[in-house]
Amino acid sequence: MNRALLVAQREFMENIRTRGFWIGILMMPVMLILIGLIPIIVESTREAKKFAVIDHSGWLLKTVQQQIASTDMMFYLREPVDANSRTPLDALKKALADLPDEKLQVISQYLVTTDASHSLDELDTFGAPQLATSVRRQIEDQRIDVNRWWQSLSIEDRSALSSGISTNSFLIDNNFSNEVEILNEAIHREDLFAYFIIGKDPVESSEGSRYISNNLTDRDLLNWFSNIVTRQIRQVRLQQENMDPVVASWINQAIVFDGLTISKDGSVEAVDSQDVVRQWAPVVFVYFLWISILINSQMLLTNTIEEKSNKLIEVLLSSISPIALMAGKIMGIAATGLTIIFSWGIMIFGFFVILPQLAGLKLPFNLSEVAADPWFLGSFLVYFLLGYLLYAAILVGLGSVCNNLKEAQNLMLPVQLVQMLPILLMVPIGRDPNGTLAQVLSYVPPLTPFVMMNRAAAPPTTTEYVLTTLLLLVSIVAALWVAAKIFRIGILLTGKPPGFLEILRWLKAPVTQSNLPVRSADTSAL
Amino acid sequence: MLHSLEIDKVTKVFGDNVAVDKISANIPTGSIYGFLGPNGAGKTTTIRMIMSILYPDAGSIKLFGSLTPEQCKDRLGYLPEEKGLYKKMKTIELITYFGRLKGIPGSLARSKALQLLQQFGLGSCADLRCDALSKGMGQKVQIIATLLHEPELVILDEPFSGLDPINVEVVRDIILDLKRAGKTVIFSTHVMEQAEQICDYILLINNGKKILDGSLAEVKKCGHQTISLEYEGSGEVLRNLPGVTRVNDMGKAAELSLQPDADPQSILTRIVPELTLRSFTVNDPSLHEIFVRSVGDIDETVPQDHGPES
Numbered sequence: 001m002n003r004a005l006l007v008a009q010r011e012f013m014e015n016i017r018t019r020g021f022w023i024g025i026l027m028m029p030v031m032l033i034l035i036g037l038i039p040i041i042v043e044s045t046r047e048a049k050k051f052a053v054i055d056h057s058g059w060l061l062k063t064v065q066q067q068i069a070s071t072d073m074m075f076y077l078r079e080p081v082d083a084n085s086r087t088p089l090d091a092l093k094k095a096l097a098d099l100p101d102e103k104l105q106v107i108s109q110y111l112v113t114t115d116a117s118h119s120l121d122e123l124d125t126f127g128a129p130q131l132a133t134s135v136r137r138q139i140e141d142q143r144i145d146v147n148r149w150w151q152s153l154s155i156e157d158r159s160a161l162s163s164g165i166s167t168n169s170f171l172i173d174n175n176f177s178n179e180v181e182i183l184n185e186a187i188h189r190e191d192l193f194a195y196f197i198i199g200k201d202p203v204e205s206s207e208g209s210r211y212i213s214n215n216l217t218d219r220d221l222l223n224w225f226s227n228i229v230t231r232q233i234r235q236v237r238l239q240q241e242n243m244d245p246v247v248a249s250w251i252n253q254a255i256v257f258d259g260l261t262i263s264k265d266g267s268v269e270a271v272d273s274q275d276v277v278r279q280w281a282p283v284v285f286v287y288f289l290w291i292s293i294l295i296n297s298q299m300l301l302t303n304t305i306e307e308k309s310n311k312l313i314e315v316l317l318s319s320i321s322p323i324a325l326m327a328g329k330i331m332g333i334a335a336t337g338l339t340i341i342f343s344w345g346i347m348i349f350g351f352f353v354i355l356p357q358l359a360g361l362k363l364p365f366n367l368s369e370v371a372a373d374p375w376f377l378g379s380f381l382v383y384f385l386l387g388y389l390l391y392a393a394i395l396v397g398l399g400s401v402c403n404n405l406k407e408a409q410n411l412m413l414p415v416q417l418v419q420m421l422p423i424l425l426m427v428p429i430g431r432d433p434n435g436t437l438a439q440v441l442s443y444v445p446p447l448t449p450f451v452m453m454n455r456a457a458a459p460p461t462t463t464e465y466v467l468t469t470l471l472l473l474v475s476i477v478a479a480l481w482v483a484a485k486i487f488r489i490g491i492l493l494t495g496k497p498p499g500f501l502e503i504l505r506w507l508k509a510p511v512t513q514s515n516l517p518v519r520s521a522d523t524s525a526l
Numbered sequence: 527m528l529h530s531l532e533i534d535k536v537t538k539v540f541g542d543n544v545a546v547d548k549i550s551a552n553i554p555t556g557s558i559y560g561f562l563g564p565n566g567a568g569k570t571t572t573i574r575m576i577m578s579i580l581y582p583d584a585g586s587i588k589l590f591g592s593l594t595p596e597q598c599k600d601r602l603g604y605l606p607e608e609k610g611l612y613k614k615m616k617t618i619e620l621i622t623y624f625g626r627l628k629g630i631p632g633s634l635a636r637s638k639a640l641q642l643l644q645q646f647g648l649g650s651c652a653d654l655r656c657d658a659l660s661k662g663m664g665q666k667v668q669i670i671a672t673l674l675h676e677p678e679l680v681i682l683d684e685p686f687s688g689l690d691p692i693n694v695e696v697v698r699d700i701i702l703d704l705k706r707a708g709k710t711v712i713f714s715t716h717v718m719e720q721a722e723q724i725c726d727y728i729l730l731i732n733n734g735k736k737i738l739d740g741s742l743a744e745v746k747k748c749g750h751q752t753i754s755l756e757y758e759g760s761g762e763v764l765r766n767l768p769g770v771t772r773v774n775d776m777g778k779a780a781e782l783s784l785q786p787d788a789d790p791q792s793i794l795t796r797i798v799p800e801l802t803l804r805s806f807t808v809n810d811p812s813l814h815e816i817f818v819r820s821v822g823d824i825d826e827t828v829p830q831d832h833g834p835e836s
Binding site for chain 1: 574577578579580596599600602604606608609610611612613614615623624626627628668671672
């Protein structure tokens with residue numbers, strides 16, 4: 001066994017000098033940086049879609065714009081107070097922090113308008129909690145100032161107040177006269193993304209309402225705009241029918257379902273964004289698990305073939321037994337893989353836990369907790385080792401009968417097909433981690449590590465863990481046994497790789513009496 | 527006589543092919559022993575069984591008295607026919623590694639590796655990667671790796687193949703040095719002349735079967751003397767000489783094969799009056815001839831691959 005450790009040590013030392021090893025280690029920071037940068041890049045390169053509106057009704061566009069402004073204001077009021085900036089609303093924002101959406105909407109509407117048609121009295125229709133009188137007075141006092149400030153903001157400044165503000169995404173462009181020919185020309189030149197035509201009597205029907213764009217697949221603008229228009233039209237219709245505004249707003253209220261989930265101990269918990277992250281975190285782990293197992297078992301295959309084609313194998317076998325050699329190789333590469341994984345772990349820890357602390361940042365969704373979840377990390381480590389051992393056994397057996405990588409690639413094909421499955425299954429299993437598909441596939445040993453890792457967020461039952469792990473362990477032992485038998489004969493073989501029947505015959509051969517290949521035509525191998 | 531290795535009726539079958547067929551041999555301690563035979567005769571298979579890389583189907587192999595090959599891997603040194611090195615490893619690391627695999631502690635293995643590299647004139651190559659070595663240097667490195675743990679029995683499979691004349695000499699000196707140090711050396715070759723020059727004992731194998739074995743002197747007794755001569759004049763007299771079994775007349779030179787009891791002296795007196803002789807040499811039988819003859823006796827289909835002398 002001592003000699004096997006020597007082999008492992010050499011294997012490890014050689015591997016950590018390879019380019020692949022360092023690429024493997026550096027892959028993680030590169031991916032972390034990409035994950036961090038891509039949304040920022042996408043965000044910064046995204047331009048607001050410009051659109052124009054031809055309003056045949058003569059009044060609708062104005063109310064719609066008012067509605068947009070008040071929604072923007074609401075987004076701004078919801079934004080936490082920025083210590084660096086001074087806006088007229090900082091004091092107010094704190095006071096309004098806990099107000100429900102419908103009340104905030106009334107206040108927003110009140111703040112962005114100057115006419116008497118909007119008043120804070122609407123607030124009373126929503127019942128508790130009542131706004132403190134002082135706060136209410138404050139709002140009334142500040143209305144003019146705030147309105148002036150709001151109107152004075154440039155589009156860029158307003159967009160910067162909150163990512164939810166509409167001008168980040170959609171921008172009404174008033175540079176074009178409202179003639180169809182000119183607008184069509186603007187769309188053709190891509191100066192405009194789209195334009196809307198509002199019919200003569202939108203309250204009566206949709207007749208004459210049009211949406212014109214050269215891009216009908218991206219419906220974000222259409223959906224956003226038609227939602228706002230619909231809401232306005234509904235309000236007008238309700239008023240026309242002499243509906244009490246309170247009743248009307250009550251009718252308009254949507255039913256909101258609170259997402260809840262049952263936790264491990266059986267109690268009902270509210271779903272917050274962290275749980276969503278948690279549910280999908282295993283997918284990321286599966287992906288890394290897959291890469292690690294793939295890279296490392298592939299490394300084993302390559303090294304085995306290299307030793308064989310380099311004719312080193314005879315020298316090695318004159319010093320140690322084939323089984324010790326195989327064990328050493330498997331251990332050496334496992335050590336390489338674990339080194340990569342541990343360095344990944346340190347980097348993740350640094351990136352999500354240490355770095356934000358140093359920079360004084362608070363990460364969204366508490367990523368650090370999810371990334372450093374001991375359950376995930378533990379599962380990852382265990383399933384890496386088990387999965388690696390299984391694939392190592394398969395590939396080392398396979399590599400031992402091949403003379404070069406090309407031969408190996410042909411034999412690898414079925415193995416690779418199986419190896420692709422975890423990636424294809426990642427999302428379906430993540431969506432339904434305890435479904436029949438997930439449960440059944442957990443019992444397929446080559447898939448067990450990936451599927452079980454995939455399910456780690458909604459943990460499978462203990463029985464499942466025990467049974468699948470047992471099955472996996474039995475498969476590993478069997479695979480190693482088969483691999484050892486193939487290895488000790490195949491590793492000395494040159495010439496065409498043996499057929500399936502021939503390999504079966506090797507398996508039957510007793511361990512102390514090695515029977516070399518039954519192939520009289522190929523005596524050059526001897 | 528003390529024997530380092532006793533091979534007793536060893537047989538190895540690969541499918542329908544009997545690679546080694548009941549071969550027996552005793553290798554005396556401290557001798558240079560040649561395994562001779564054409565390619566595919568079963569030399570490498572026999573050697574692999576001695577190294578416990580393969581296991582015999584029948585018969586037994588005993589080393590140093592009563593040990594099995596597996597029990598004394600560390601006391602054997604093996605240079606396989608097909609030489610390979612870890613391309614990316616430094617020379618010194620590679621040799622140290624192979625030494626450690628034979629049970630030599632790391633620091634000792636390293637210092638011995640350095641010492642041997644210097645001894646072989648490769649001191650400056652210690653930190654070179656193996657893929658930067660020339661073929662001859664690589665061969666030397668491999669031999670150093672084979673000898674680092676001071677094996678009592680060294681087995682070299684075709685050690686001369688692919689070497690230039692200078693390196694052939696280097697390897698021959700190494701083998702002779704080993705003998706002087708009291709080690710036992712087995713080497714295999716299909717080039718009979720090489721064996722003839724340095725072997726104390728030989729074993730002739732063909733098609734997996736032993737043809738003959740013994741000390742070089744004993745083996746040579748089985749053969750026949752030859753006469754090589756250079757002459758001017760008509761070679762007519764060379765035909766029908768008494769005691770000559772075969773004449774190979776090349777016009778200005780000739781080779782005569784003699785019967786075991788033939789007298790070279792009388793042949794000389796017969797031909798001197800007829801020819802102007804420029805040289806006349808009586809040769810002991812060559813291993814090549816003995817081999818061709820012995821194989822011919824057993825099997826008419828003599829393998830035609832005899833290396834450079836054929």
